[in-house]
Amino acid sequence: MIHWLKRFTESDVGASFFSSPVAWISFLVTIACVFGAAFSPWVAPHNPFDLATLDLSDARLPPAWVEGGRAAYLLGTDDQGRDMLSAILYGMRISLAVGFASVLLSVLIGVVMGLLAGYLGGWLDVFFMRLCDVMLSFPAILIALLIAGVGRALFPEAHESLAFGVLVISITLPGWVQYARTVRASTLVESRKEYVMAAQVIGVASHRIMFRHVLPNVVGPILVLATIHVATAIITEATLSFLGVGVPPTSPSLGTLIRIGNDYLFSGEWWIIVFPGLALMVLAVAVNLLGDWMRDAFNPRLRSGR
Amino acid sequence: MTMSLPILEVKDLVVEFPQRRGILRALDGVSLRVGPGEILGLVGESGAGKSMTGSAVIGLLDPPGRITSGEVWVRGRRIDGLAEAEMCQVRGKEIGAVFQDPLTALNPLYTVGQQLIETIQTHLGLSATQARQEAIALLVETGIPAAEQRIDQYPHQFSGGMRQRVVIALALCARPQLVVADEPTTALDVSIQAQIIGLLKRVCKERGAAVLLITHDMGVIAETCDRVAVMYSGRVVEEGPVAQVIQAPRHPYTAGLMAAIPDIDQETHRLAHIPGSMPRLDALPLGCGFHPRCAFADDQCRSGRPPLTDLGGRTAAACWHLDATGQQSKPAFAGSQSFMVTPASRVAADSPEVLAPLVEVRGLSRTFDVSDPWLSRMLSGGKRRHLRAVQEVSLSIPKGKTFALVGESGCGKSTMARMLVGLDHPTQGEVRFDGEPLHSALASAQSMALRQRLQMIFQDPFASLNPRWTVGDIVAEPLLEHRLVGSRAELSAQVGDLLTSVGLAAKDQQKYPHQFSGGQRQRISIARALATRPEFLVCDEPTSALDVSVQAQVLNLMQDLQRDRGLTYLFISHNLAIVRHLSDEVAVMYLGRIVEKGPTKKIFAAPRHPYTRLLMDAIPRTSGTNRDRAPIQGEVPNPLAPPSGCAFHPRCPRATEICATVDPEVKVVGGVEVACHWPHGL
Numbered sequence: 001m002i003h004w005l006k007r008f009t010e011s012d013v014g015a016s017f018f019s020s021p022v023a024w025i026s027f028l029v030t031i032a033c034v035f036g037a038a039f040s041p042w043v044a045p046h047n048p049f050d051l052a053t054l055d056l057s058d059a060r061l062p063p064a065w066v067e068g069g070r071a072a073y074l075l076g077t078d079d080q081g082r083d084m085l086s087a088i089l090y091g092m093r094i095s096l097a098v099g100f101a102s103v104l105l106s107v108l109i110g111v112v113m114g115l116l117a118g119y120l121g122g123w124l125d126v127f128f129m130r131l132c133d134v135m136l137s138f139p140a141i142l143i144a145l146l147i148a149g150v151g152r153a154l155f156p157e158a159h160e161s162l163a164f165g166v167l168v169i170s171i172t173l174p175g176w177v178q179y180a181r182t183v184r185a186s187t188l189v190e191s192r193k194e195y196v197m198a199a200q201v202i203g204v205a206s207h208r209i210m211f212r213h214v215l216p217n218v219v220g221p222i223l224v225l226a227t228i229h230v231a232t233a234i235i236t237e238a239t240l241s242f243l244g245v246g247v248p249p250t251s252p253s254l255g256t257l258i259r260i261g262n263d264y265l266f267s268g269e270w271w272i273i274v275f276p277g278l279a280l281m282v283l284a285v286a287v288n289l290l291g292d293w294m295r296d297a298f299n300p301r302l303r304s305g306r
Numbered sequence: 307m308t309m310s311l312p313i314l315e316v317k318d319l320v321v322e323f324p325q326r327r328g329i330l331r332a333l334d335g336v337s338l339r340v341g342p343g344e345i346l347g348l349v350g351e352s353g354a355g356k357s358m359t360g361s362a363v364i365g366l367l368d369p370p371g372r373i374t375s376g377e378v379w380v381r382g383r384r385i386d387g388l389a390e391a392e393m394c395q396v397r398g399k400e401i402g403a404v405f406q407d408p409l410t411a412l413n414p415l416y417t418v419g420q421q422l423i424e425t426i427q428t429h430l431g432l433s434a435t436q437a438r439q440e441a442i443a444l445l446v447e448t449g450i451p452a453a454e455q456r457i458d459q460y461p462h463q464f465s466g467g468m469r470q471r472v473v474i475a476l477a478l479c480a481r482p483q484l485v486v487a488d489e490p491t492t493a494l495d496v497s498i499q500a501q502i503i504g505l506l507k508r509v510c511k512e513r514g515a516a517v518l519l520i521t522h523d524m525g526v527i528a529e530t531c532d533r534v535a536v537m538y539s540g541r542v543v544e545e546g547p548v549a550q551v552i553q554a555p556r557h558p559y560t561a562g563l564m565a566a567i568p569d570i571d572q573e574t575h576r577l578a579h580i581p582g583s584m585p586r587l588d589a590l591p592l593g594c595g596f597h598p599r600c601a602f603a604d605d606q607c608r609s610g611r612p613p614l615t616d617l618g619g620r621t622a623a624a625c626w627h628l629d630a631t632g633q634q635s636k637p638a639f640a641g642s643q644s645f646m647v648t649p650a651s652r653v654a655a656d657s658p659e660v661l662a663p664l665v666e667v668r669g670l671s672r673t674f675d676v677s678d679p680w681l682s683r684m685l686s687g688g689k690r691r692h693l694r695a696v697q698e699v700s701l702s703i704p705k706g707k708t709f710a711l712v713g714e715s716g717c718g719k720s721t722m723a724r725m726l727v728g729l730d731h732p733t734q735g736e737v738r739f740d741g742e743p744l745h746s747a748l749a750s751a752q753s754m755a756l757r758q759r760l761q762m763i764f765q766d767p768f769a770s771l772n773p774r775w776t777v778g779d780i781v782a783e784p785l786l787e788h789r790l791v792g793s794r795a796e797l798s799a800q801v802g803d804l805l806t807s808v809g810l811a812a813k814d815q816q817k818y819p820h821q822f823s824g825g826q827r828q829r830i831s832i833a834r835a836l837a838t839r840p841e842f843l844v845c846d847e848p849t850s851a852l853d854v855s856v857q858a859q860v861l862n863l864m865q866d867l868q869r870d871r872g873l874t875y876l877f878i879s880h881n882l883a884i885v886r887h888l889s890d891e892v893a894v895m896y897l898g899r900i901v902e903k904g905p906t907k908k909i910f911a912a913p914r915h916p917y918t919r920l921l922m923d924a925i926p927r928t929s930g931t932n933r934d935r936a937p938i939q940g941e942v943p944n945p946l947a948p949p950s951g952c953a954f955h956p957r958c959p960r961a962t963e964i965c966a967t968v969d970p971e972v973k974v975v976g977g978v979e980v981a982c983h984w985p986h987g988l
Binding site: 012015193194195197198199200201202203204213216217 | 326727728729753754757760761762764765766769770771772773774775783784787788831834838
């Protein structure tokens, strides 16, 4: 681990990381969000899902620094008396989990399809790429709404437990296309290189050439895409939850919190919508900036001499 | 000429690249003078700084590179440090530039005429019609047929050689006094190269323009230039009249370089080579940059940098031991000649016994279907189109011999290589390996046993090694795939042995390919090919991406391995000099067919096919400077629409009516098979 860190700080990418404030600030913010979300049961001051601790008389308290606010509820409370800060941390946990899970699944599907299409070619290539075209011809939100709607209609009772899976699938389905296309394009380039020919002459089996020779050489751009995709996935999740087809209000994600807050937008309880919205924005911007920096840092053509 | 004001004068030019870990000095005190109408050649291997000098002169250094000291003067005006707007006036008007790749030097979105006319109008202030007349005249001058029609065509409608003519026309259109040509012929085929060299020489002489010709090819320099400057590690190490530098080089590097070039006019058994390779910019040795590779090096060389010393007769060299080098003639430098060995194959060639063929190719053809997709064909009524990459090729390669396939790009030699190692399947004919049909055996369950026996060495040492793998893993892969080792320790030992046998160290296993130079990478590639103890190696242009001094190392290594292991080579190359040096038998290919085939000695002594003869004549030679020659006319035809009859007849000086209609039969003339109606010497 220490050895790995040392190598990173001495590399060009490491130097570019430390010399770019945008890079390390967005990295720190992302890490803080991920940490806060992952350890929310320990970090958060309250447990917003423990009904025993909720008191309706604490409902709609303003933030601590506003008149009428209480120090125990730093960012105020919502209509059910839940602490906003804790709700945001727990909500971020769900948002990030959906984001990471759907990106992981997208990468898996996309990389395998792209490798097969690019390396083997032929009818498989044609089939996968037309599949991509079909996926791209539907708006992502529409696919997600469709799946969420169908899921709800098929399993009316099981909806709450299935909600997480439905969300992940509905974000993955339009999401893998970009990976499949990128990997296919890079694989086409790589598989014409002589090191692949050398492996073929040695007699290495196709699947081993694909995963051991070609994959390590096409994986770079995928990491960058995936980072930016995490931000997009979190926003898509928020959108779906906001529209009411995401996770249920009993275990709210950031999008659900925003939806709840939306009802109070004009009645003066601004904090119920503003803080979850702010949290979503900070998280998305931080991850996006990190991805942007990675894209530039890993592109040798954009890397300057100093 | 010596006394008049020089067109270009470069004084003590230093170019530096600031890096995170310090400053890299790419050029270190380069001084050059080019007089009016003079052609100065700038020669050196990759990394010597020759292209950098060209870029610095025309003010197009890649950032963050910059001129940190020194001066560049063009016709008495200092042009380094000019503002970009002024520099734009100088470029084009005063200096014309010709680059290596004619494809990227022209803008594909504009017609050739638009690009020429724009440049002419910018610099000469002519009206549109005058500029068009001027452009047509230029195209005629640079030898483009039907210039009035072709001026309105786009660059992609021109072939490679024609495009380079357009680039030359573009460089000359504002009538500059100086032309900087950076590797103008490197991307072209030998037959086209000769035409372009001739053109550049003629046009510049006629217009009195001075030329700075940058190239790695000593032959091109010898045939084109008046004077030559040899660069090494960012410094000029020797300068002088071409004949002087080539025939009596004074710097040990120049001497080694000259000895390392295979000579097409002579039989050589072993090439002299300079050990090691050019140092990287971030690890320049102290003192003389060449000392780690030099036979003369002593303590003075290791500590002090030798100045460029005037030797009289407009020659200068930078070496501490000029007295010693002056005593020696050029082959004496080459220490490796002392253990000159006749390759095993050469000995066998003189013995009468007929060796059994290891590889036999019978009527091999490969046709690629390049038709449009069926839907487009249905809609637009197009026909199926076929590219006949290889047509009815037959040859046999005896055990332990080297068989060479020679030809220009697109002649089908690489398709042959792919078929012979089973990467591609023939449309017709068959390949027999040790009596067995190769392609059906490779498809069978026992294919791995056969695969062990044939391996391949590739052209590009930068693409043939997986950049994400360590060298140890790369060389171990064939051993593991073929289950040739029992334990991890045995694997590591075998990989170490393989690396040692190609002249690398066993401890190099942990390194990654990017930590090696081009020549070392090619050695790794050879080690990998040798891992399964093959009998037959297909070598597809194994040295064309390497520098001359390194090329000699690799060729010598290949000869040693052949002698020690009894290897059989199929050697594919466009370089006739290397083929003559290395091979026992040779086949010349043109548009997918073998036009001439026979023992190397006989073919090089008396080529029978007109194409072979012209190809040999087209190669620039280091001997006989400023030789005039008759280049092959025209260019290789489109293989999708090959000429009728003999495919070479449109370019052949001996062609008659029969050549245009009847495909020539293979005849045997003087022990050589030749497919021609009118072979030489019949």
